[in-house]
Amino acid sequence: MEYMCKLYNYSFLLLCGPFFYFFTFSHLLYLFLSAPQVLGPHHPGAKEPYSFHMLQISSFANHSWAHIQASGWLGELQTHRWNSVLGTIRFLRPWSQGSFSKEELKNLQMLLQLYFHGFPRKVQAFASQFQFEYPFELQISFSCRMYAGKASESFLNGAYQGSDFLSFQGNYWKPSPGAGSQAQNVCKVLNHYRVIKEIVQHLLSDTCPRFLAGLLEAGKSELERQVKPEAWVSKGPSPGPGRLLLVCHVTGFHPKPVWVMWTQGEQEQPGTQQGDILPNADGTWYLRVTLDVAAREAAGLACRVKHSSLGGHDIIIHWGGYSILPILICFTVTLTLVILVVADSWFKKQSSNWNICSPHVPALPFPQKPTPKTLGVRNHGSKTDS
Numbered sequence: 001m002e003y004m005c006k007l008y009n010y011s012f013l014l015l016c017g018p019f020f021y022f023f024t025f026s027h028l029l030y031l032f033l034s035a036p037q038v039l040g041p042h043h044p045g046a047k048e049p050y051s052f053h054m055l056q057i058s059s060f061a062n063h064s065w066a067h068i069q070a071s072g073w074l075g076e077l078q079t080h081r082w083n084s085v086l087g088t089i090r091f092l093r094p095w096s097q098g099s100f101s102k103e104e105l106k107n108l109q110m111l112l113q114l115y116f117h118g119f120p121r122k123v124q125a126f127a128s129q130f131q132f133e134y135p136f137e138l139q140i141s142f143s144c145r146m147y148a149g150k151a152s153e154s155f156l157n158g159a160y161q162g163s164d165f166l167s168f169q170g171n172y173w174k175p176s177p178g179a180g181s182q183a184q185n186v187c188k189v190l191n192h193y194r195v196i197k198e199i200v201q202h203l204l205s206d207t208c209p210r211f212l213a214g215l216l217e218a219g220k221s222e223l224e225r226q227v228k229p230e231a232w233v234s235k236g237p238s239p240g241p242g243r244l245l246l247v248c249h250v251t252g253f254h255p256k257p258v259w260v261m262w263t264q265g266e267q268e269q270p271g272t273q274q275g276d277i278l279p280n281a282d283g284t285w286y287l288r289v290t291l292d293v294a295a296r297e298a299a300g301l302a303c304r305v306k307h308s309s310l311g312g313h314d315i316i317i318h319w320g321g322y323s324i325l326p327i328l329i330c331f332t333v334t335l336t337l338v339i340l341v342v343a344d345s346w347f348k349k350q351s352s353n354w355n356i357c358s359p360h361v362p363a364l365p366f367p368q369k370p371t372p373k374t375l376g377v378r379n380h381g382s383k384t385d386s
Contacts, residue, residue: 053143
């Protein structure tokens with residue numbers, strides 16, 4: 001509450017202070033996230049480092065036109081998006097609300113509406129003072145990272161035209177290396193606002209880690225799910241005469257960390273080239289790994305896949321499309337069919353032996369009833385006799 005009172009008392013500083021966009025976003029975040037009781041304890045099962053970051057990208061074509069995009073990310077998984085048309089937060093996952101109450105979410109949305117409405121006007125008002133030449137783009141990244149249940153790193157960075165401009169370190173705004181006198185002047189002005197620095201420090205060291213912990217707890221079942229990858233190999237476009245481009249495709253795996261390598265026996269091939277890990281529509285991932293080799297050296301090469309869902313049993317696919325697992329399956333099916341054929345032959349033989357050894361069935365004491373076919377033949381014969 002102390003920080004919130006300070007914010008309202010010094011709100012005029014935010015409206016009048018230069019480089020408004022860097023700290024107003026933190027101001028709104030603080031109003032929403034500053035209460036210690038909002039989130040529970042740190043997530044106890046976060047073995048891998050997780051990070052939460054909020055990104056804002058603002059494009060300014062001239063003094064009267066601007067476009068803003070804002071989103072929230074848990075690692076590389078997008079969890080939130082700002083709908084600039086409706087002025088609402090889109091929660092992209094069922095657990096994106098974390099531990100927040102409906103009232104807190106409502107307050108956050110209202111504050112963001114005010115912020116995104118006033119943000120472009122303030123930037124355009126100070127554009128000439130800080131020598132921002134149209135068209136230009138501004139980026140803000142507010143993030144924190146958690147290791148083994150404890151937040152160890154937090155960041156607040158600003159960029160201009162895609163290049164680092166300034167950051168918040170310790171309790172001070174500092175220009176980025178190579179940003180020049182323009183960033184130095186902005187940081188000099190921002191560092192005069194002691195209350196703003198206290199708020200930013202509180203956001204980075206306390207609020208963001210607790211918010212991250214709440215998301216990890218709410219999304220635990222999805223974040224920790226294990227989905228086994230599928231893999232196959234193919235031939236890519238020929239890189240040249242007498243050469244082959246071997247391609248290993250790995251898809252459908254979760255979580256994202258995966259190890260894929262072309263190998264010769266147990267030896268890794270240094271020429272292996274790994275592409276970007278791309279998302280599938282179902283939330284799993286896809287990876288393409290290639291190797292450029294001479295055609296005569298392709299024999300004996302294999303693609304090896306390691307993933308947490310495999311329980312230490314790597315997928316190995318030899319060049320030519322043969323995977324150890326399908327081979328084992330085919331062998332098992334073939335063996336089963338052979339056993340069934342042998343068993344069927346044995347039963348037929350036993351049945352034949354039983355028929356040979358059994359006594360003949362005696363003729364019935366009563367004559368059998370003629371079948372229709374027999375009657376037909378007799379009738380035909382009687383007509384002939386007549």
